[in-house]
Amino acid sequence: MAPASETDFSPSRSLNKSRVDYLDLAKGLCFIAVVLGHLGEPAINHFVFTFHLPVFFIITGYFINPNTDIITLIKKKLRSLIIPYYIACFLLTLSSIIIRVFKDHINIKGILKLLELNLIASVYAAGENWYVPFFILGIGAIWFLWASFWGVMIFRVIKILPTIPRILIVAALVVAAKYIAEYVFFPPLSILPGCMAVLYVYAGYVWRKNSDRLATLKLWIKALLILFSIVVWGEFVINFESFGLVNCDIGRGFRDVFASLCASAVVICFSFLIEKYIPLITRPFCFIGKYSIVALIAHIIEMNSFPWDDLIRMILGDNIPHIGMLLLLITFKFAWISLFTIVITRFRATRKLFALKT
Numbered sequence: 245m246a247p248a249s250e251t252d253f254s255p256s257r258s259l260n261k262s263r264v265d266y267l268d269l270a271k272g273l274c275f276i277a278v279v280l281g282h283l284g285e286p287a288i289n290h291f292v293f294t295f296h297l298p299v300f301f302i303i304t305g306y307f308i309n310p311n312t313d314i315i316t317l318i319k320k321k322l323r324s325l326i327i328p329y330y331i332a333c334f335l336l337t338l339s340s341i342i343i344r345v346f347k348d349h350i351n352i353k354g355i356l357k358l359l360e361l362n363l364i365a366s367v368y369a370a371g372e373n374w375y376v377p378f379f380i381l382g383i384g385a386i387w388f389l390w391a392s393f394w395g396v397m398i399f400r401v402i403k404i405l406p407t408i409p410r411i412l413i414v415a416a417l418v419v420a421a422k423y424i425a426e427y428v429f430f431p432p433l434s435i436l437p438g439c440m441a442v443l444y445v446y447a448g449y450v451w452r453k454n455s456d457r458l459a460t461l462k463l464w465i466k467a468l469l470i471l472f473s474i475v476v477w478g479e480f481v482i483n484f485e486s487f488g489l490v491n492c493d494i495g496r497g498f499r500d501v502f503a504s505l506c507a508s509a510v511v512i513c514f515s516f517l518i519e520k521y522i523p524l525i526t527r528p529f530c531f532i533g534k535y536s537i538v539a540l541i542a543h544i545i546e547m548n549s550f551p552w553d554d555l556i557r558m559i560l561g562d563n564i565p566h567i568g569m570l571l572l573l574i575t576f577k578f579a580w581i582s583l584f585t586i587v588i589t590r591f592r593a594t595r596k597l598f599a600l601k602t
Contacts, residue, residue, distance in 0.1 A: 263534065267303050269526055270515035271533030274299045278385065279543055279577055283570060290484040294477065295507035297388065297489050300536070301395055301441045302508050305448025308396060310403050317400055321393050324599045325537075329389040331597065332541040333366035336384070339549040347551060371437070371490035374430045384544045387434045387490060389537070394438020395445045402442075403449075414443050418494065418501070425492035440489045447505055470513055473506035480507065535585050538598055542584035543577070552576050 277292035312320075341358055344350045350358070361381050371387030374380045402413050421439040430436060451458075461469075480503035487495040487504065494501055519526050532539050546552070556564065556572050564572070588594045595601075 265526065265530055266515045266519040267306070267512070268530040268533035269519055270299055270512050271303060271536050272529030272531070273511065273515060273533075275532050275536050275539055275543075276529075276578075278540070279581070280574070282385070282543075282547055283573065285570070291481055293487050294480050294484070294504055295511050298444045298504045298508045299511055300388070301392070301444030302448040302451070302505075302512075304392060304396065305399065305445035306452045308399065308445065308449055310400070310449070312400075314397075314400055318397065321396055325389045325393045328537050328541065328598050329369070329386055330366065332386045332389075332544060333362070333383065335541065336386075336545055336548055337362040337366070339545050343549045343551065347554075368432045369434050370430055370432070371434065377429055380430075384548050385540060386544050387437065388540065390434040391437035391441050391489070394433070394435050395441030398438065398442045399445045399449065410446075414446055415498075417442055418498075421492045422494055430491075436492050437489050440492055440494070443501065444505075444508075447508075470510065473509045476503050477507040477510055479503065532582075532585065535589050535600065538588045538600070539581050539585045542581040542588075545584075546577055546580050550580070 274296040277296035280288050281292040281296060337359065340362060341355055344354070344358060348354075365381040365383045368380045368383070369387055369390045370380050370382050371384065372382040374382070398417070402410050405413065417439040421436040424431075425436050480500060485495045485500075486493050487500055518529075552573050553569070556569065556576070560572075588598060589600060
């Protein structure tokens with residue numbers, strides 16, 4: 245087998261390490277994109293929605309061990325994804341009640357109603373509000389944890405099939421999830437987004453399986469593939485209509501799904517180049533990427549509970565330009581997320597609670 249070149253984008257060169265730095269960096273960049281995507285700015289969303297969650301699912305698929313028995317895999321993912329999900333639900337509910345008590349002075353009846361809404365939302369695990377066949381309050385960004393669980397589990401089940409039937413089932417899952425979410429109803433536990441996630445998990449698995457072959461490609465072939473991916477991604481951003489795995493929206497169909505795969509490939513390659521040529525900025529992004537679940541929990545708490553706008557206006561007044569408000573919001577959000585993540589990862593007890601490796 246030929247040695248990997250200096251432009252080898254395959255993480256196989258680092259398989260003996262407990263982590264792959266530039267994949268942690270890619271997750272860190274995508275986490276930042278997730279936070280920016282929740283600011284409600286269309287210009288930002290048309291860019292970040294094209295890649296941020298697909299990259300997470302692809303990296304998840306890359307690290308799947310297809311030989312792990314299903315029971316062991318279920319136990320592992322329950323511990324690393326679902327237990328943190330319910331910890332996040334508890335913290336989210338607690339913070340919501342505290343903020344509402346101090347901000348809106350709600351009484352016991354209001355607290356109980358808020359507790360009821362959050363409990364139902366926690367059990368249902370939908371990322372957004374749904375109204376058919378009944379109203380369900382969205383739990384927010386942590387829907388991603390349940391979707392990741394289903395994405396891994398479903399892929400592990402269909403992995404036993406030959407390649408062609410496996411591909412057909414993955415495509416059928418995407419179509420079925422889109423149709424059911426749009427025309428029927430949204431089932432609990434984000435299983436439909438999980439069906440969408442299977443496609444990206446599978447892409448990550450295929451990447452790892454063929455990583456040695458990709459490493460031997462000539463440099464000019466790699467450059468052409470990256471250039472092609474950039475062009476496809478650019479067209480996706482320029483002509484963006486909609487794309488959101490949270491509600492199984494794949495925009496223009498498999499055309500946009502393919503474009504999201506191209507966008508994800510570019511982001512991962514870009515992360516490789518940052519690690520290789522700008523190592524000074526790698527560490528903070530790797531930290532957020534390594535502990536992205538903890539950072540996500542910090543984000544969902546502040547996004548759903550903290551009255552940042554009111555706080556900023558109380559300090560600086562009402563005459564703040566829009567761009568200034570956005571920059572301040574971003575600063576406050578990432579200050580809180582960084583502090584929360586550092587504290588949680590500092591102590592053995594909290595690391596154990598969130599199933600973080602020591």
